[in-house]
Amino acid sequence: MRYPTVPQERSLEVAHSLLEETDYEVPSTATKWEGSGKDVELGPVEAAAEAILADLELFRTSKESSDRDRFEGQASGALHRSLKDLPTPVLDDPGFWRFLTLNLFWDLVVWRQDSAFETGDPARYRRYVDATSISEAVIPRMFLRAQIALRNDDYHLASAVRNGTDLWRSHILRVGTGGSPAVAQALLQHQEAQPLNTDDLRQLARRLNRVSTNIVLEVYDADDANSLISELRAEI
């Protein structure tokens, strides 16, 4: 399958122009096609981008607008649904995520990490664009978030926890808890039902990390995971 990418060395240059020039359009020369055979179908993700950006306009004027993580979680379902049937090697390619970031989701990415972009310093905003780490860059991390939260065709858990930036970033994506969706989902469910404060949540995450050195969490089903998280929360 052929799919579009933006090479890493072009991505910062394009990002810089997008930030500096109001009417700048990403040139087609910035795109490099990888793979062979039939072109990937981009229609669904283009439609998802349009819908997500329209929702963003409404969210920005809503009462909840300060909880940007919540919008990230809510939008992640639509993003995931539009991409989940693509071959894994395409989704694994950071160049593909750079293409999506720069061509379809730029306004969302800049809004989500505005403090980094407002500095104009590539050192600050690079990680959200170049997808070197797909658990840091905004668009791929949204995809992963929905992938982890998806249960019975429902993405509710992706946005179930209010102000969930720290939970998702530090306690799920960075530490690889997402490899065991049942455990990540139990963590989210409990946090939704009975929120722990930041310190207690960190303690819980530490305990979970310790347990996971001895336990293969990937063999846990929803009941096992629920029991484990209940037990660990009771120890705090």
Add this chain to the structure above:
Amino acid sequence: MKLRSETREVRPFESGLLQSALSGVKLYVGNRSVDPDGRLVLSTQSYLQDPITLRFGETRAATNRVRLAIEEGIAESNLEPSQVDLVLLLTSRRMQLSDVAWRRPASEMNKLGNDVPVERSDTTTRALASPFGGCTGQLLVVLNQQLEPEPRKPWRKGTWLARTIFKVATELGEIGFTPMKLTDEIRDRYRLPANTLRYIRAENVLGADPGADSIELFVDEEFLSALAQAPYTPGARTFQKQLFLDAMRAVLHQASADLRCSPGLALEDIEDSIVWKLLRRSIFAQPDEAVDAARDQMEFLLGRLRDEPEYVVALVENWIPELRKNYYAVLTEGA
């Protein structure tokens, strides 16, 4: 002196017999094998398409020895074969995918052939469809049910009693860095003054993502050209090694800052990151040395790194080959 206390999970359940039983098992991708705790780099095509096989033994007798050792190891752990499974777990940490690719109850070990084919599928071998991030395979002996807690006996479902790790990667996922030209345009982009001769950017140094661009090393373009024209003079050799050390210093300081921001991060969390590799190298772990054998030393170093990154920089300097000789040559003979 700063005193610190830290809670550590101990592993009271490991069985030497079980661990040694797994040490002879190999994972094959196509006709290339990866030994326990080893690493295999494949072409992308092979990584994505070649058949996957677990080889328990080269001969029937060897496979029987593995089977017997597993049975004895289970008995040694005061467990029944029906309470234990053999599991092959394939993980792409980058894509947050972990699949049980193959699973057999230990009670069915007598049906085990020398070679066990592991069928590729969209649901059970997704990590081997992620060529950029690479795949970590783990063959585990796992307790398959929850038991009543007893001292010195595994009881929690999912507890692993023995484990061996196979790393499979592609050339797309190899971490490396190539010095890039520090041009006026790059200086402008990063707001660097005109006489800056090198600039290093290190990011995601604790992540297991492929990180081909985790480290960006920019070197003044004139210097870089001169280096390319005469790379083997004592001066050029020394300069290259110094650049490497500078880059590693940037990596380690970034790691130290990240560790202080995320105090819960443990050694397991940074596995396969560039920092993990640096720590492993700094304790002179051999490629075929079991991960667990080096764990204590690496954990100690991780603690030092958090508080005193220059200590680990000093250890890295210690293993750069012939650095002393190169410096000496430059100081006494000129470049």
